[in-house]
Structures are given as structure tokens and as C-alpha cells.
Amino acid sequence: MLNQELKLNPPKAIYYVLFTVSGFSGLIYESIWSHYLKLFLGHAAYAQSLVLSIFMGGMAIGAWVAGQYSSRLRTPVLAYALVEGVIGILALIFHGSFTAIIDLAYNSLLPATGSIALAHAIKWTLGAAMIIPQSILLGMTFPLMTAGIVRRYPAGSGGTIALLYFTNSIGAAIGVLVSGFWLIEAVGLPGTITTAGIINILLALIVWMTIKLDIAPATAPMRAGPNAGANRENRLLLGAAFVTGLASFIYEIGWIRMLSLVLGSSTHAFELMLSAFITGLACGGLWIRKRIDNFPSPVKFAAQVQIAMGLLALLTLPLYGATFDWMSTLVRALNKTEQAYSLLLLASHGIALAIMLPATFCAGMTLPLFTHSLLKTGYGEKSIGRIYAFNTAGSIAGVLLAVNTLPLLGLKNLISLGAFLDIALGLALLAFIFGAGRRARLAGICAAVAAAFLAVFSFSHISPAQLASGVFRYGRAYIENGTEVYFYRDGKTSSVSVHGRPDMRVLSTNGKPDASINYNPRQSATSDENTMILAAALPYGFKPEIRTAAIIGLGSGLTTQTLLELSQMEQVDTVEIESAVIAASREFGDRVARAHTDPRSKIHVEDAKTFFSVNNRQYDLIASEPSNPWVSGVASLFTQEFYSQVKRYLVEDGIFTQWLHLYETNWRNIASVLKALDANFGDYAVYAANNLDILIIARKNGPLGMLQADRILNSDLHDTLGKLNIRTTADLNYRLLGTREILSPFLRSAPVPLNSDYFPYLDTRAHKAFFMERKSLEFRLNTLPLPVLEMLQPGEFYAARNLTAKEDLLIAKTARGARSLLGGLLQGAPPEDAPAAADPYVKDLSVLLLTASQCDKAAPAKLWLKNWHALGQFMLANLDSQSALSIWNAPAVKNCHARARPDLQQWLDFYRSIAQRNGAEMQRRARELLAKNAAGKDAELNNYLLGAALLGAYTDGQPRLVVETWKQYARLYRTIGEVPFYIRIIVQKAAAEL
Numbered sequence: 001m002l003n004q005e006l007k008l009n010p011p012k013a014i015y016y017v018l019f020t021v022s023g024f025s026g027l028i029y030e031s032i033w034s035h036y037l038k039l040f041l042g043h044a045a046y047a048q049s050l051v052l053s054i055f056m057g058g059m060a061i062g063a064w065v066a067g068q069y070s071s072r073l074r075t076p077v078l079a080y081a082l083v084e085g086v087i088g089i090l091a092l093i094f095h096g097s098f099t100a101i102i103d104l105a106y107n108s109l110l111p112a113t114g115s116i117a118l119a120h121a122i123k124w125t126l127g128a129a130m131i132i133p134q135s136i137l138l139g140m141t142f143p144l145m146t147a148g149i150v151r152r153y154p155a156g157s158g159g160t161i162a163l164l165y166f167t168n169s170i171g172a173a174i175g176v177l178v179s180g181f182w183l184i185e186a187v188g189l190p191g192t193i194t195t196a197g198i199i200n201i202l203l204a205l206i207v208w209m210t211i212k213l214d215i216a217p218a219t220a221p222m223r224a225g226p227n228a229g230a231n232r233e234n235r236l237l238l239g240a241a242f243v244t245g246l247a248s249f250i251y252e253i254g255w256i257r258m259l260s261l262v263l264g265s266s267t268h269a270f271e272l273m274l275s276a277f278i279t280g281l282a283c284g285g286l287w288i289r290k291r292i293d294n295f296p297s298p299v300k301f302a303a304q305v306q307i308a309m310g311l312l313a314l315l316t317l318p319l320y321g322a323t324f325d326w327m328s329t330l331v332r333a334l335n336k337t338e339q340a341y342s343l344l345l346l347a348s349h350g351i352a353l354a355i356m357l358p359a360t361f362c363a364g365m366t367l368p369l370f371t372h373s374l375l376k377t378g379y380g381e382k383s384i385g386r387i388y389a390f391n392t393a394g395s396i397a398g399v400l401l402a403v404n405t406l407p408l409l410g411l412k413n414l415i416s417l418g419a420f421l422d423i424a425l426g427l428a429l430l431a432f433i434f435g436a437g438r439r440a441r442l443a444g445i446c447a448a449v450a451a452a453f454l455a456v457f458s459f460s461h462i463s464p465a466q467l468a469s470g471v472f473r474y475g476r477a478y479i480e481n482g483t484e485v486y487f488y489r490d491g492k493t494s495s496v497s498v499h500g501r502p503d504m505r506v507l508s509t510n511g512k513p514d515a516s517i518n519y520n521p522r523q524s525a526t527s528d529e530n531t532m533i534l535a536a537a538l539p540y541g542f543k544p545e546i547r548t549a550a551i552i553g554l555g556s557g558l559t560t561q562t563l564l565e566l567s568q569m570e571q572v573d574t575v576e577i578e579s580a581v582i583a584a585s586r587e588f589g590d591r592v593a594r595a596h597t598d599p600r601s602k603i604h605v606e607d608a609k610t611f612f613s614v615n616n617r618q619y620d621l622i623a624s625e626p627s628n629p630w631v632s633g634v635a636s637l638f639t640q641e642f643y644s645q646v647k648r649y650l651v652e653d654g655i656f657t658q659w660l661h662l663y664e665t666n667w668r669n670i671a672s673v674l675k676a677l678d679a680n681f682g683d684y685a686v687y688a689a690n691n692l693d694i695l696i697i698a699r700k701n702g703p704l705g706m707l708q709a710d711r712i713l714n715s716d717l718h719d720t721l722g723k724l725n726i727r728t729t730a731d732l733n734y735r736l737l738g739t740r741e742i743l744s745p746f747l748r749s750a751p752v753p754l755n756s757d758y759f760p761y762l763d764t765r766a767h768k769a770f771f772m773e774r775k776s777l778e779f780r781l782n783t784l785p786l787p788v789l790e791m792l793q794p795g796e797f798y799a800a801r802n803l804t805a806k807e808d809l810l811i812a813k814t815a816r817g818a819r820s821l822l823g824g825l826l827q828g829a830p831p832e833d834a835p836a837a838a839d840p841y842v843k844d845l846s847v848l849l850l851t852a853s854q855c856d857k858a859a860p861a862k863l864w865l866k867n868w869h870a871l872g873q874f875m876l877a878n879l880d881s882q883s884a885l886s887i888w889n890a891p892a893v894k895n896c897h898a899r900a901r902p903d904l905q906q907w908l909d910f911y912r913s914i915a916q917r918n919g920a921e922m923q924r925r926a927r928e929l930l931a932k933n934a935a936g937k938d939a940e941l942n943n944y945l946l947g948a949a950l951l952g953a954y955t956d957g958q959p960r961l962v963v964e965t966w967k968q969y970a971r972l973y974r975t976i977g978e979v980p981f982y983i984r985i986i987v988q989k990a991a992a993e994l
Contacts, residue, residue: 010210012153015077016167018210019145021203022084023171026138027278028179028196029091030055031271033131035189036094039636039757040102041127042577042607053396054128058135060392065136066143067385077148077211080141085204087137091197094130095190095758101126106645110613119614139392142168143385146371150381158292158372161384162285165368169282173275180271188759236432237299237374241387243425244306244366245394246401250418251313251363252277253402255356258316258411261495262323263348264472265510266767267632272345276352277360284364292372300433302369306426309362310419311452316355317412317460323351324466324477331475336772344771367391403492407580410490416457423449464488468497470511473770487587491580498587507556507584514627515556517588524808525724527690529558531659532625533720534689534735536562538697539621539655541712541732542704549621550575550649552608552637557585557592559625564594564601565716573619574603575611608637612649622646623657628664629673630766638673641757643680650700656681658696659689664770667778667981668752672761675747675754678740686737686779691810694737694779704740709733727804734803734811738781742792745992746985778981782811785873786947788982791917791955792989811878813837818878821845821871825890844870852892855900865907869941872911884915903934914948922952923961930969942972943980950986962990 037051070076105126113119146164150157183192256273263269295301330347334340367387374383398418406414427446434442464485465478479485479499486505487498494509503520506513516526525533536559540546547570549563554576563572574595576582582603585592595601604611608624624646629635636642638660650656660673677684677698684698685707697704709729713721726732755762781789803812817838824831828849830842844867851864876884887893897908910929913921926949935941946969953961966987973979 010213012149014210015145015149016163018203018207019164020167020171021199022141022145023168024175024178025196025199025203026141026168027172027175028183028192029087029134029138031176031179032184032189032193032196033134035184036098037127037131038633039609039641040098040105041123042610051127052399054131055135056392056396056399058132059139060389060396061132062136062139062141063143063385063388063392064139065385066140066147067382067389070143070147070385071381073144073147075148075211076144076151077207080144080148081204081207081211083137083140083144083204084200084207087134088197088200088202088204090134090137091193091200094134094193094197098130101130106613111616113614120610123610139388142388146384147381150384156293157375158298158368159289161371162289162292162365162368165364166282166285166289169278169285169364173278173282176271176275176278180268184760185764188756190758233299233432234374234377236429237370237377238386238390240302240306240425240429241367241370241390242394242397243421244309244363244370245391246398247310247313247394247418247421247425248360248363249395249398250402250414250421251356251359253399253406254411254414254418255316255352257406257490257495258320258415259323259352259355261467261511262320262327262471263351264630264767264770265494265512265632266630266770267635267763268345268767269348270632272349273352273356276349276356279353280357280360281364283357284361284366285368286364287361288365288368292368297433298369298373298376299429302366302373303426303429303433305362305365305369306422306429307449308426309359309366310422310426311449311456312362313359313415313422314419314453314456314460316359317415317462318456319355320462321466323355324469324471326351327471328475328477331472338768338772341768341771406490407492411495412460412462419453423453464497465499467495468499468508468511470508470513473512487584489580489583491578493578494580496578496580496584498584505588507581507587509578509581509627510631512627512631514553515558515585517556517558517591519591527693528556530724531689531693531695532556532558533562533717533724534687535559535623535625535657535659535695537712537717537721538687538695538707538732539623539657540566540715540717541707541709542697542699543620543653543655544708544711544715546620546655547571548619549573549623550612550619552622552624553626554581554585554595554603555625556588557595558588559623560595560601560603561592562717562720563621564598565720567716569600572598572601573611573615574601575606575608576603577605577607579605609642609645612646616649618649618651619654620651621655621657622650623659625659628661628766628770629669629762630664630770635755635760635763635766636757638676638762639755639757639760640676640679643677647680647700652701654700656698656700658698659693660696661693662776662779663692664773665766665776666769666774667776668750669762669765669769670776670779671747671750672752672755674743675750675752676756678744678747679754683740685739686743688735688737688780688782688809688811690808692775707733707736725804725808730803731809731812734782734815735809736782736789737779738789739793742781742789742985742989746988748992749988750984780811781982781985783814784982785877785944786914786951786982787877787917788947788951788986791919791951792986810837814874815878817841818875819883821875822879822883822887825849825871825887825893828891838874841871841874849892852896855896855904861901861904864904868907868911869944872914873944876911876914879915881915881917885912887915888912907934910945910948913952917955919952919955919957923949923956923958923965924952926952927965943983946972947980947983947986950983950990954986954990959990959993962987963994 033055034051041051073079105123109122110119113122146161149164150160153160179192183195256270259273292298330344334344371384371387374387402414409417430445431442467488468485469476469479471477483499483501485497485499489496497508498505500506504516504518506516508514516528518526532555547568549572551560551572551574554574560572560574563569586596624637626634626637629638646656658677660670677696681698682701683704684696685704687695687697689695709732712732713729753759753761803815813835814837817835820831820834820838821841824845830846834842848867848871888897897905900908906929910925913925926945930945930949935945949965950962953965
């Protein structure tokens with residue numbers, strides 16, 4: 001009796017809500033499994049298509065099985081609940097299983113194969129085995145839920161199918177965004193898949209309770225007629241489901257690649273595009289819900305929808321050109337703030353919807369229409385699973401066809417192929433409906449549609465000048481005036497271009513410049529040339545016996561070329577994920593010819609992780625020069641797991657070189673990468689490749705030692721380095737930014753996690769830093785207002801007097817400027833030919849010289865201190881100690897020091913202690929000035945005094961005093977802003993020694 005009282009008559013809407021949640025968790029799985037398997041299978045095009053094909057293939061099998069057997073189930077929704085529960089349980093154990101399997105593969109299976117083909121087969125088999133069971137189960141959910149709800153509420157079955165399709169799709173669209181923008185960042189890959197698993201288990205319990213308490217009796221399934229399988233219309237509908245799935249995924253691949261050139265190719269941009277695609281499908285299902293049961297001929301309407309979808313997809317080609325202008329306006333209008341970043345994401349989603357929504361709206365109608373039509377023919381309940389399975393199988397074919405034919409067809413022709421397939425399908429359905437009696441009408445329709453197709457196709461032109469523009473970065477819809485596109489190709493993984501002028505060329509992937517070379521000998525080398533050449537030269541200075549090397553990322557080919565200039569090199573393996581980049585690099589001609597023609601050079605089209613695991617050989621040097629880490633997939637080459645794997649392929653004293661940028665990022669992102677590297681290598685040093693790029697030179701085991709700069713300059717690389725104006729040992733040594741001894745204590749305490757494949761700190765934050773145009777100049781320890789690097793690392797500082805006059809590095813320019821001002825101070829007049837780096841300080845020197853004679857008067861004291869400090873921090877940190885001390889021989893300074901008021905004399909004595917590099921005096925005098933509040937509310941002076949006090953105490957061998965002084969004055973930063981980076985380093989270095 002009590003059980004009867006508990007019975008319910010649940011509203012139909014509850015199932016729609018539950019199926020929305022199911023779609024939400026389902027897309028989390030697709031996204032997360034893709035993340036996981038790409039870590040194992042790699043990010044190459046075939047690997048990406050394989051991951052999606054495995055997932056979709058499992059879905060197709062599951063849908064087929066569910067459709068085949070659902071009619072035998074008394075309550076399909078209970079089976080659905082069971083499936084959801086099993087999916088959830090498998091999700092909870094997925095991460096542990098995955099790590100165990102890949103450890104087994106990398107440590108045992110792959111090294112033992114001895115065959116690239118066999119190794120690939122093993123990896124693909126293991127990858128498939130990890131997700132096929134769950135994919136099959138996910139494929140069962142739509143047929144089982146749909147069959148159960150159609151039975152429970154038989155009226156308006158077409159509308160029920162459409163609404164279930166809508167709810168599942170809209171949940172999926174939301175799941176993509178929540179997973180990509182929040183869950184992965186908050187709890188990492190393990191936490192995200194665990195969250196999805198818990199959702200599935202709870203969903204299963206709720207569905208089970210709802211069914212058990214349902215007052216309605218079970219209804220009989222719709223069974224197929226005896227000749228359903230032989231019915232021509234049924235076969236046509238199943239084939240139509242396959243073709244529309246194929247065309248839809250051609251669109252998806254094509255649109256994502258097209259929009260990557262407009263929105264950028266970041267992970268977040270991909271998630272926005274995927275969400276837009278699924279949202280269109282959902283809206284189409286929602287629109288047709290109330291109409292589908294009233295169509296006199298659903299097949300005829302489906303035919304019209306297919307034709308409309310093909311034409312609307314084709315119309316995205318002329319619309320695509322306008323999106324460059326939209327993004328250009330957006331980028332130029334937005335300020336670089338967090339609020340503006342949110343607006344950028346919202347607008348990017350809008351641009352994706354503008355391209356995708358019209359056609360995907362039509363695509364969202366097709367599966368409900370074909371399912372409803374098949375049900376009406378008497379095919380029975382298995383119609384639901386069969387249509388879903390054929391549609392999914394078509395999607396697999398679409399993925400494989402798009403990825404593998406894109407380099408041959410190009411983006412325009414690929415989209416046109418999808419449109420042709422949809423239109424041809426629509427016309428075939430009309431031909432079936434019209435029969436032989438209305439051939440003239442069909443011919444007229446065909447002619448009209450063909451004319452529309454040809455008109456749109458003929459007048460759709462996508463300018464290479466737009467495609468190469470990098471509009472998402474520069475805010476311009478076309479490349480700069482006066483530049484020419486020399487090369488453009490749509491590759492399997494990215495679109496690659498080379499553009500520029502006769503004297504300079506730039507290689508870009510998906511619109512983002514990755515390498516540039518200047519051919520004009522009267523102009524300086526590009527910053528990229530500095531990076532690419534030094535990525536080869538600096539490792540040679542630490543390990544002169546290098547004979548084998550592997551380069552990750554070909555780019556222009558200049559790093560490979562530079563290594564091959566060393567006559568001792570025996571083999572250089574260059575691993576490039578995109579074959580179009582290899583073709584593009586040939587556009588740089590003689591500057592990179594050896595990379596392509598030297599028999600010691602081998603270029604491999606492969607994902608880096610896959611190449612090393614399959615090749616299984618050790619090198620003297622591995623240099624990693626991938627694209628920027630905000631590009632989707634690239635951040636996995638800056639992780640703890642990657643460094644742990646790649647060092648296996650180095651000899652015991654092998655060198656690993658990592659490129660990283662200081663522009664469009666922040667110190668936390670860089671610290672997360674350095675933390676990961678610090679945890680895996682014996683020693684490392686950080687060098688400036690140019691003003692905004694760094695090279696981390698790491699040794700697998702043991703100390704890195706000193707850079708043998710003279711050996712580099714006297715090697716086969718002498719002429720190549722001369723093109724960078726690197727001609728003296730000082731030109732190389734002056735690039736040192738820091739060592740592990742200095743950075744490691746800070747990294748261990750830095751409030752950021754190490755960058756990991758499973759907790760991708762960098763990937764989830766890099767795009768925002770890119771948009772906000774942040775610069776992480778904190779790591780340039782040789783450009784600070786205090787001689788931090790020299791005093792923390794005695795013997796590593798080199799005097800600037802031997803720097804090449806044309807060296808373009810900022811620290812070199814600064815050092816030359818400091819020496820110029822020193823000469824002016826000693827001569828008692830501002831220098832007439834001061835370098836640009838010294839220009840801001842020439843006025844300060846003029847004022848200082850004018851007021852020096854009044855040092856004993858009160859009026860100019862504040863002004864004198866302001867100008868002395870500006871000059872002091874510029875010169876004292878950028879001159880060697882001997883040169884800095886000569887400042888006190890300048891007549892103005894000597895006279896001023898002799899008769900200055902006590903407060904000014906105290907400041908002069910403080911600055912002199914810095915020139916002397918006298919730690920004891922520095923900390924004592926700085927603390928005295930701090931105690932007197934001599935700097936007042938001047939934040940810059942307070943930072944300078946505290947930094948000097950801490951640096952002096954540390955170099956005086958008093959780490960405890962460093963910590964105590966910091967505790968005493970840390971309160972300053974409640975009002976004057978964030979703690980300067982170098983102060984963090986000094987404090988943590990001292991704390992680590994206590």
C-alpha cells in the first residue's frame with residue numbers, strides 16, 4: 001500500500017532535463033578523452049582524426065547495438081540508467097588506468113618493437129582500448145532514452161525525438177564550455193573526468209528512481225514489419241543519414257580550420273567553435289520539434305533542408321572574408337583588460353555562430369527527420385539506433401576524408417565538397433519522392449540549384465593576404481602594404497604561409513608568425529634569427545663534442561642549418577608535425593639550404609612525443625622550438641611529463657634547449673614551465689636569445705658548467721654569429737639571465753604549480769596573457785636596477801667594455817649607454833652622441849651637473865636626489881665595479897660629496913657601497929635609510945632600498961638577516977603594489993639556506 005502511495009506520474013520534462021545533463025557529461029568525455037589520447041598518440045593530424053574516429057566509431061557501434069536490441073527490453077530507460085552508471089564508474093578509474101598503460105607502453109612495449117609501424121599499431125590499439133568501451137556505452141544512451149520516452153509518451157513521437165536531440169545537444173554545447181573554460185583549469189584532467197563520472201552515477205540513480213516510482217505501465221515496443229529491411233525508402237533514409245553526417249563533419253573540420261585564421265588557434269578558440277557547431281545542431285532540433293509531426297512528407301522536407309544546408313554552407317565562403325574585418329575592428333577596439341578578454345571570447349563565439357549557425361541549424365533537423373521518417377515506414381524501434389549509427393558512421397568518414405584531403409583540396413574546395421554532397425543528397429531524395437512522373441520539375445530544380453552553387457563558388461575568393469594577416473593578433477585584416485605572399489598551403493594540421501618583402505620573409509602557421517629571416521646585409525638580423533641561431537650555438541658552448549641532435553619544430557630551418565655548419569655533426573633529426581611547413585621553409589632559399597639537402601639532415605613529419613618514443617635513440621642535443629604555448633596542443637611540449645620523457649633520449653651529459661617567450665605572457669606562466677624543467681634536469685641556465693625570447697640550456701645530469709664562449713666564436717659558427725653582431729665573448733656572456741642556483745629556490749616556493757599534462761596550468765592561461773599583451777620582463781635579471789645577477793652569481797658577470805658596438809641586445813645597449821654617461825659625468829658635460837638607451841637619462845645628467853655645486857643648500861636636495869637616483873640605478877647596475885667607482889672621481893660628485901649636507905652624503909655613501917659591491921655596507925646603509933623613512937612615499941626608492949638591503953645581507957653571508965629584514969618591511973607592499981620579482985628571488989634564496 002505504501003509502495004502504491006509513493007508512485008508518481010513524472011512530467012515528461014524531467015527526462016528532457018536529465019538528458020540535457022547526459023549531453024553535458026558526454027561532451028566532457030569527448031573533450032577529456034581527446035586531451036588524454038593526444039598526450040599518448042600525439043597531436044599529428046592522423047592522431048587527431050584517429051581519436052575522433054575511435055570515439056565516433058564506438059558511438060556508432062553502441063547506437064547500432066541499442067537499436068537492435070531495445071525492442072526486446074521491457075523498460076529501455078532502465079537500461080539507459082544502467083549504461084549511465086557504468087559510464088560513470090569507468091570514468092572514475094580512467095585516469096589511473098591511463099597512466100599505468102602509457103607507462104607500460106613507454107617503458108616496455110614501444111622500446112621493444114624495433115619497428116615504427118608496429119609501435120604505431122600498438123599505440124593505436126591501446127588508445128582505442130582505453131575509450132572504445134565507454135564510447136560504445138555513450139552511443140547507446142540516445143537510442144535507449146529515445147525508445148523509452150517514445151514508448152512512455154507515444155503521442156507526437158517526432159517532436160519527442162527532436163526535443164531529446166535538442167536537449168542532448170544543448171547540454172553538450174554547455175559541457176564543452178564548462179569543461180574547457182572552468183573545470184580543467186580548476187581541477188585538471190583527472191578532476192574533470194571524475195566530475196563527469198560522478199554526474200553520470202547521480203544521473204543513473206535519479207533515472208532509476210524516477211522509473212521505479214512511475215505509475216504508468218510499460219508499453220509495447222514498436223516492432224519492424226517483415227520486409228522493413230528490404231524497403232527501398234528505408235535503405236535510402238539510412239544512406240541519407242550517413243551522407244549528412246559525412247557532410248556535416250566536413251563542414252566542422254573546414255570551418256574550424258578557417259576560423260582558426262580569424263579567431264586564433266588556441267584551445268579556447270577551438271572550444272568556442274565546437275560549442276557554436278553543436279549549438280546550431282541543437283537549435284535546429286528545437287525548431288522542428290513542434291512541426292515534425294505535421295509534415296505530410298517528412299522526407300520531402302528533409303530533401304529541402306539538405307539542399308538549403310548545402311547552399312548555406314557554401315555561402316559561408318563569401319561571408320568568411322568579412323569575418324577578418326569583424327575581428328580587426330574588435331581587436332583594435334578592445335582594451336587589454338580581463339573584462340575585454342571576456343568580451344573577446346563572447347564576440348569570437350558570435351563570429352563562429354555567424355559562420356556555422358545557418359547550416360548547422362539545418363543539420364540539426366536532419367537526424368530527427370530521418371528517424372521519424374524511418375519510424376513511419378514501419379522499420380520499428382530500431383530506427384532510432386540505426387539512423388544514429390549510420391549518421392555517426394558518416395561522421396567518421398567525414399573526419400577522415402576532411403583531414404586527409406584538405407592539403408589537396410584546400411579550405412574552399414573542402415567546404416564546397418561538403419555542400420555538393422548535401423545538395424546531391426537533397427536532390428536524390430526529391431527524385432525518390434517525385435518518381436518518374438515529375439522529371440521535368442526535378443530537372444528545373446537541379447538546374448536552379450546548380451546555377452546557385454556555381455555562382456556562389458565562382459565569386460567566393462579568399463585572399464591569401466587575409467589568410468596570412470594574423471588578424472587575431474595584429475588587428476589588421478590584410479598583411480601590411482608592400483608585402484607579398486610567396487607561399488600558402490592548407491596542411492593537415494595548420495595553414496602555412498610565407499610572406500614579406502624581397503629583403504625579409506616571415507613564415508606563419510594559422511596566421512601566427514613563427515620564423516623570420518632578413519636578407520638585407522645592411523640591416524640587423526631579425527629577433528627570430530637570433531633565437532634560431534643561438535638555439536644551436538649556445539649548447540655547443542656547453543658541450544663542444546655534440547655530434548647528434550634532434551630539433552623539435554623546423555620553422556624556417558635555420559636552427560637545423562646552423563647545427564649542420566658544424567663539420568663534426570653526424571646527424572640532425574628535425575621533427576615537424578606539419579608537412580606544409582617543410583615546403584614553406586624552402587622559400588628561405590640558401591639561408592636554410594643545408595636543412596633540406598645535407599645528407600646528415602633528416603626531416604620527420606611526426607608528433608615529437610611519438611617520434612622519440614618510436615625512434616628510441618639518444619642524442620647529444622635536443623632543442624625544442626615549438627610554436628607559442630597558447631596555440632592548441634603546443635603547451636604539452638612544456639610539461640613535467642614531456643621533460644621526463646624527452647630526457648630519456650639524451651646521453652648522460654646531453655643538453656636540452658628550450659625556447660620560451662617573454663612577450664604575451666606573465667611570470668607565473670614562465671615559472672610553471674621552469675618548475676617542470678627544474679624537476680627533471682640536473683642543471684640549467686637561462687640566456688637571452690633577444691630582448692623578448694629566452695633559451696633555457698639544461699643538462700640531463702650533473703652541473704652545466706661555464707659557457708665556453710671563446711670556443712663558439714672560434715668554431716665553424718663564427719661567420720653566422722657575425723651576422724648577429726656577436727663577435728666577442730662578452731656578446732655571448734652578457735646574455736646570461738640566471739642559473740638554477742639562483743632560480744630554483746624561488747621556483748620551489750612560487751605560488752604556481754609546475755606545468756603538467758594532467759594539470760595544464762599553461763594551456764588554460766596562456767591565451768588570456770597573449771590577449772592582454774603581458775610581458776614577463778622580470779626574468780631579465782641582467783637588466784635590473786641593482787647588480788643582482790653579478791652579486792648572486794659571482795664570476796658570472798662580465799664587463800661591458802668588450803661588447804660589439806652594433807650588438808642589438810637591450811642589456812648591451814644599456815651598458816653602452818651607461819659608459820657613455822660615465823664619460824659625460826667625468827668630463828662635466830652631457831655626451832653629445834649618447835646611445836638611444838641613455839637618452840632618457842641625459843636630461844637627468846644635465847640637471848645633476850647644474851645642481852651639483854649647490855649640494856649644501858636645502859632647495860635642490862629633492863631634485864638632486866631624484867636625478868642622482870635615476871642615473872645611479874642606470875649606471876651602477878650596468879657598469880662593472882671598477883668603472884662604477886670612478887663616478888666618485890667626477891669633479892661634480894667629488895665636490896658634492898665633500899660638502900654635501902649629511903642627508904645627501906648618506907645617500908652618496910649608500911650608492912658608493914653598491915658600486916663597491918660591498919654587501920655589508922649595502923645592507924647597513926640601506927637599512928639606515930629605510931629606518932629614517934628617507935625615501936618617504938616614493939615606491940621606486942623604497943623598492944630600491946629594500947632590494948639593496950636584502951641583496952647586501954645575502955652576499956654578506958647573512959641569510960637570516962635577509963629573512964628578518966623582509967619580514968620587517970613586507971608591509972610596504974600592502975600599499976606600493978606587487979613585490980618586485982628580484983626581491984622574491986633574493987628572499988627565497990636566503991630562506992632555502994636556513
